[in-house]
Amino acid sequence: MTAALSAEGLHTYYGKSHILHGVSLSVAEGKITALLGRNGAGKTTTLRSLMGLTPAREGKITIFGEDTTRWPTFRVAASGVGYVPEGRRIFANLSVEENLKVPLERGGPWTIERIYKLFPRLEERKLNRGRQLSGGEQEMLSIGRALLLNPRLLILDEPSQGLAPLIVREVFRIVQQMKAEGISVLLVEQNARMSLEIADDAYVLDDGIVVYSGPAHELAADEARVRALAGAS
Numbered sequence: 491m492t493a494a495l496s497a498e499g500l501h502t503y504y505g506k507s508h509i510l511h512g513v514s515l516s517v518a519e520g521k522i523t524a525l526l527g528r529n530g531a532g533k534t535t536t537l538r539s540l541m542g543l544t545p546a547r548e549g550k551i552t553i554f555g556e557d558t559t560r561w562p563t564f565r566v567a568a569s570g571v572g573y574v575p576e577g578r579r580i581f582a583n584l585s586v587e588e589n590l591k592v593p594l595e596r597g598g599p600w601t602i603e604r605i606y607k608l609f610p611r612l613e614e615r616k617l618n619r620g621r622q623l624s625g626g627e628q629e630m631l632s633i634g635r636a637l638l639l640n641p642r643l644l645i646l647d648e649p650s651q652g653l654a655p656l657i658v659r660e661v662f663r664i665v666q667q668m669k670a671e672g673i674s675v676l677l678v679e680q681n682a683r684m685s686l687e688i689a690d691d692a693y694v695l696d697d698g699i700v701v702y703s704g705p706a707h708e709l710a711a712d713e714a715r716v717r718a719l720a721g722a723s
C-alpha cells in the first residue's frame with residue numbers, strides 16, 4: 491500500500507521547548523488515519539510540522555512520494571494537501587461565498603457548486619458573514635474551502651471541537667464521505683471513540699512520543715485505553 495504521507499523521526503521545538511521527540515507516522519492512501527492523544531500531547535504541533543508551519547528540526551517527511559521536509563507551507567498545500575486548522579480560521583467579515591472564493595479554483599473535481607451540494611446549509615447561508623455562522627457551519631465552510639484546492643490528502647485538526655453532538659455526527663459523516671471520494675485523511679481528534687469508529691489506522695501521542703500505532707479497531711477494543719483518552723479530553 492502506498493503512503494499518502496509518511497513522517498520519520500520528527501523532532502520539533504518551540505524555541506528551546508522540545509515538543510516532538512521523534513514522531514513517525516504514516517497515512518495510507520485512501521484511508522482515514524486518526525491521531526489521538528490528550529491535550530498538549532503534540533498533535534497540533536505534528537500537523538504544523540507536516541505542513542511546514544513549524545518545521546521539524548530533525549526528521550523526514552514524504553508526501554505522495556516527494557520529500558517535502560524543507561518545503562514552505564504554500565508548496566505543501568499546492569502539492570495537494572488540504573489543511574483545516576484548529577479553530578477553523580474562516581474570514582469573519584467575508585460572506586460564506588466570499589470565503590469560498592479565497593482559494594483560487596484549480597480546475598479539478600471540486601467547485602463551489604459541488605461544495606454547496608455537499609453542504610446545502612452553506613448555500614442557504616451563502617450571503618451571511620463568517621461570524622454569523624454556528625460552529626458546525628464554520629467547520630463545514632473551513633472543510634469546503636480546503637476541498638476547493640482539490641486535495642489528495644486532507645488534514646483535519648479537531649473538527650468536532652465545540653460542536654453539539656448531532657453536528658459532531660454530521661462532521662464525522664463528512665469525513666467518511668471524503669474517504670469515499672478517494673481522499674486520504676489525517677484526523678486529529680479529542681473524540682477518540684467516534685474517531686476510531688471511522689478510522690482505519692490510529693496513532694496515540696503522549697508527550698511528543700508515539701505510544702500506539704496500529705489498526706483503529708484494535709485500539710477501539712482496548713476499552714481502558716480508550717476511556718483514558720476520552721477522560722483526558
Ligand code: ATP
Pocket residue numbers: 504507509527528529530531532533534535536
Ligand atoms: P490540544 O488538543 O490542546 O491542541 P495538542 O496535542 O494539539 O493539544 P500541541 O498544541 O501540539 O498539543 O502542544 C504541544 C505542547 O507544545 C504543549 O505543551 C503546548 O503547551 C506547547 N506549545 C504549543 N504551542 C506553543 C507555542 N507557540 N509556543 C510554545 N509552546 C507551545
